[in-house]
Amino acid sequence: MVNLENKTAKGIQTQLHIMEVAIGLFKKHGYDNVSVDRIVKESKTSKGSFYQHFPSKSSIFMNRFMELDERYIKIYEELKPQYPTAIERLEAFCYEVLHCIEEDMGKELMRVIYSAAIISNEHTFFTNEDRKLYIILREIIEDGIKDNSIKNIESTYIFYKILVQSILGAIYFWGLQLDNNKLEYLGRPLIKQLIMSIR
Amino acid sequence: MVNLENKTAKGIQTQLHIMEVAIGLFKKHGYDNVSVDRIVKESKTSKGSFYQHFPSKSSIFMNRFMELDERYIKIYEELKPQYPTAIERLEAFCYEVLHCIEEDMGKELMRVIYSAAIISNEHTFFTNEDRKLYIILREIIEDGIKDNSIKNIESTYIFYKILVQSILGAIYFWGLQLDNNKLEYLGRPLIKQLIMSIR
DNA sequence: TATAACATTAGACTACAGTCTGGTCAAAGG
DNA sequence: CCTTTGACCAGACTGTAGTCTAATGTTATA
Numbered sequence: 001m002v003n004l005e006n007k008t009a010k011g012i013q014t015q016l017h018i019m020e021v022a023i024g025l026f027k028k029h030g031y032d033n034v035s036v037d038r039i040v041k042e043s044k045t046s047k048g049s050f051y052q053h054f055p056s057k058s059s060i061f062m063n064r065f066m067e068l069d070e071r072y073i074k075i076y077e078e079l080k081p082q083y084p085t086a087i088e089r090l091e092a093f094c095y096e097v098l099h100c101i102e103e104d105m106g107k108e109l110m111r112v113i114y115s116a117a118i119i120s121n122e123h124t125f126f127t128n129e130d131r132k133l134y135i136i137l138r139e140i141i142e143d144g145i146k147d148n149s150i151k152n153i154e155s156t157y158i159f160y161k162i163l164v165q166s167i168l169g170a171i172y173f174w175g176l177q178l179d180n181n182k183l184e185y186l187g188r189p190l191i192k193q194l195i196m197s198i199r
Numbered sequence: 200m201v202n203l204e205n206k207t208a209k210g211i212q213t214q215l216h217i218m219e220v221a222i223g224l225f226k227k228h229g230y231d232n233v234s235v236d237r238i239v240k241e242s243k244t245s246k247g248s249f250y251q252h253f254p255s256k257s258s259i260f261m262n263r264f265m266e267l268d269e270r271y272i273k274i275y276e277e278l279k280p281q282y283p284t285a286i287e288r289l290e291a292f293c294y295e296v297l298h299c300i301e302e303d304m305g306k307e308l309m310r311v312i313y314s315a316a317i318i319s320n321e322h323t324f325f326t327n328e329d330r331k332l333y334i335i336l337r338e339i340i341e342d343g344i345k346d347n348s349i350k351n352i353e354s355t356y357i358f359y360k361i362l363v364q365s366i367l368g369a370i371y372f373w374g375l376q377l378d379n380n381k382l383e384y385l386g387r388p389l390i391k392q393l394i395m396s397i398r
Numbered sequence: 399t400a401t402a403a404c405a406t407t408a409g410a411c412t413a414c415a416g417t418c419t420g421g422t423c424a425a426a427g428g
Numbered sequence: 429c430c431t432t433t434g435a436c437c438a439g440a441c442t443g444t445a446g447t448c449t450a451a452t453g454t455t456a457t458a
Contacts, residue, residue: 008424008435032318035414046438047416053436057415115318118310118374126375152395154388161372162389169368173360175317176325189353190361196351197396207405207454234444245408246446252406256445 015053018043022060031061031112058116059123061109066125069132071100076136086144091195093140094167095184097133098191101171102183111175126168137163144198152198159198166190214252217242221259230260230311257315258322260308265324268331270299275335285343290394292339293366294383296332297390300370301382310374325367336362343397351397358397365389 007015021043025034036057040050054060075096076089083089101110117123125131138160144150153159170187177186206214220242224233235256239249253259274295275288282288300309316322324330337359343349352358369386376385 006435010424011436014436036416037414040438048418048437048439050437051416055416111317114371115314118371119314121377127377158388159392161385162392165368165372165386165389166365167368168371169364169366172313172317172367172371173364178320178326186360187364189357190364193358193361193393193396197392205405209454210406213406235446236444239408245406247407247409247448250446254446 011053014045014049018045018050018053019060019063023064026060026108031108055122056116056120058112061112062116062123062125064109065105065113068100068104071104072097072133072136075100076140085149086140086147087149087195087199090137090140090144090150091191093136094163094191095188097167098170098184098187102174107175107183110171114172114175134160134164150198162194166194210252213244213248217244217249217252218259218262222263225259225307230307254321255315255319257311260311261315261322261324263308264304264312267299267303270303271296271332271335274299275339284348285339285346286348286394286398289336289339289343289349290390292335293362293390294387296366297369297383297386301373306374306382309370313371313374333359333363349397361393365393 018039022034022039025039025042036047036050040046054063076093079092079096080089083092117126128134138156141150141153141156141159141163145153145156150159167187170190171183174181174183174186217238221233221238224238224241235246235249239245253262275292278291278295279288282291316325327333337355340349340352340355340358340362344352344355349358366386369389370382373380373382373385
């Protein structure tokens, strides 16, 4: 998910190197306690290099977050054969997404992303309807209409938006909590209720 | 909702004055284009004064946002006699909340609040279960169980959390959008679906 | 009233995200 | 081979949120 357009091999390497060092420092000391100056110092690069490859400090996390969509595809493919009906797949997939976000990203990263995404117009990833995750969701809903396991919805598009809002809400809610409750555990009731309502 | 503990009358006046000037400047030039330096200059105060009364720039908005809970109480009281059953009250109340947030606060203010709340541990308002809005929600759900208009829920507490996540999600989703779609319009399908599911 | 304790205020100062400028290097086209 | 274009990089610089210190006002209590 690293930006590949007009980048030299060396450039890509630098970008990856900065990213690795930065993520390492964030993990060790926390996002707020690591400055860009320190990142460029420890990675033996410079401010100019950093901002050549990342539009902002938070976009280091954004890069990782965007990569997650590739994982969703794999998750969906693995999960698909396990459930006979689309509605079951939809429910299981949603839980997997929540699980994956917590395990692979972690709360701090998600907090930074959610905090940045809503104030910067730079991040259009969330609103991009061609995002892989969104495509999968719509696909499963479509399947559910076809196999008649999903009923009681106005349209694929509307229910897909309902789901997106719910997932955003569950994650945001989780991000607010200072305790260690699991995202999947917190978000499950909402998803469950929605799934129940379209059965 | 201005912090009253250990404040002199003069202090409160200063706080209110700063708040008025700041909100005025934000409305005129946008939050990001108004610095704290400018606020203290135009309000003829000082940095020291500003941070005596506000823990951060964004908390000016937070103050306003917290005041909104008083409005919710009034809204609920006015709305209460219009609907015979609790489930109808719950649905109507949720829409009113969304409506109110857009009208009284506006998207920019909510963006700033949502962006700040999830990264700063300073803001416990969202997670405080004694928040007026949350009390009202639980009360209506309780009423619904009593008058038997609400069924199919595991418990008041769980469904209340479902609702809170949904409202957060709807607002966050709205905040992400660059267009001018109304919050109430965007969030309505999710609320409707949930209400339907507990009927 | 005197004084201690604390709220208030001013403004210099710090830390840090992000910008800008100027230079180097690699590759592509003539 | 030369030149042009643009990616890459270094580091000085800027703007701004938030801190610190020291002075001043206010209030409660001895």
